[in-house]
Amino acid sequence: MNQRSVTGEIKTEVTASDRANIARLIEDYRLYEGVDCLVSLEEMLAPSGNKPAQLLHYQGDTLTGFTYLQHLRPDSEIEIYGMVHPDHRRKGVGTTLFEAAKAVWRRRGASGLLLVCDGALPSGKAFASANRGEYRFSEHRMVLDPANIKRPQWSQGQQVQFRRAEATEVPILTHLVSQAFEASEEAMENWITEAISADNQRFYIGLLDGLPIGSLRTVSIGEQIDIVTFGVLPPYRGRGYGRQMLLAIVDLLLEEHWPNIALDVETKNANALGLYESCGFRTIRTCDYYQVIEGGPARS
Template sequence: MSQIQRQGLAKKATLTDVDITEIKQLTDVCNAYENLYMRLGFSMLRERSGRVYNDFLYYERNVLVGYLALEEWGTDEKELIIMVHPDFRRKGICTALLVAAREEGQQRQISRFLLVCEQSSSSGQGYIKAIGARLDFSEHEMVLASFQERSTFDERLSFHEAGRGDIDVVAKVLSASFDEPEPLATANLLKRFAQEPRPRIYLATLGEGEVSCKEPIGSLRLDEFDGVVGIYGFGVVPDYRRRGYGRQILEEAIRMVRATSQQPIMLDVETDNIPAIGLYTSCGFRIKTTYDYYNVST
């Protein structure tokens, strides 16, 4: 029996091992062509829920030449990345993938997409200019090069993994740190705890005596993927900034990771957050690359 010829666009709710291998090969080709670090988590691709279409693949004569991925997390807003093999660009493949994703987004009532494109990708930036997408924000990806510890610390600060019983407290910290509505922060935390048995969210408190008497001042989340440990959602309540607590929390997180793993440690920071960039640089982080996030309507 002859193999079915794959041609044109296909959308998938789950990916096979063959699919993931071909996506990895296409990613490697695109990265090498422009010396990029395309932001695609292969652990996420292996764990697709199977309930919705988040992967859009484009074939030419049985060869994968184009791919669009929607992130798994989020409902109203989704990040997406697009890649097309250098030999098959300017043939409408990128547009066909985006049209299919938009149709899916409309069916699922997704309000907007954030198209992620590396600043150094001339082809990606050219396509974004052509479709008229608007820049929303930019982020540096920073990687820990050489951990620079400081010997001074406040013994009243404690750092522990948060459980379901801490959701309300963590939500208050996130709301104050990132100026987001507390109900939204609570809803996102409830969803994360429902989806992951151990989301590795950590809470920093300041004070003496029982935990219930201590003031929550910061939080962060650790996420291990594709051989890297990421630090996400790192926030410090405004009243406790510029007093050394942010650095102490970050150092404690790094020591915690290093106690069990030598995997690379990374984090993201918006390019206009100068105080945070200064903190991360002083701890030993260095900028690896910069990503732009563009608004794309559905």
């Protein structure tokens, strides 16, 4: 589907030539800004059940801007990641893509819309401010450094059993995820049923004396695998069980020889940040999230 605008054309279907153009845009962005794109090309162009996930802005045959829409869970907001070519800024490209992204949000009926910016770039913050973005929170992107893993000695009787969840255990996962993240069980059940069948996703369960107390999920794109949806039931928090689960999945992924193991954590979540650092993760960048407020945007 293509959509004409006063500043060019919006495309939502990505062809092989579009993919090459996006790769060149990402490289030009990296050279100009001095930082990598927040999301890898492989992840942005991976198949999605919530199309369109990509919005491309063309001026003639030139790709001038690109936006990726990410919708992680049914209870979460849609996240917007975007870039405009350095030679085409302040010409309305960013605003056109932003308005197209808001139209997608309205059609999907998601709970909200978040604009994601690299915390090191003033340009992202300026765009969010000009478009009435209200700062919500920041997240650290962390990657595993196996040399820095600290392994405590566990006392007897405190061992968590850790295993991969089976497709028949959707009800158990639904209970664990909905309780850990205070989300609707109905929405979680539908999402987990779909996610657990995806080739690049796996769910795991932590058990204490046979009782499920926590879960996590891994999502792989190319050579990278992310640890996500990691939660422990409230009564079992602060007792070391989450650490056991995290180290168990880290060891499993290292045994599988994943070269890039990563996760995200809110900057204000001191307990989680300390846990991840002690388990060998280090921060490589920080992202700022801005809540999109409806209103008249500025040109960009």
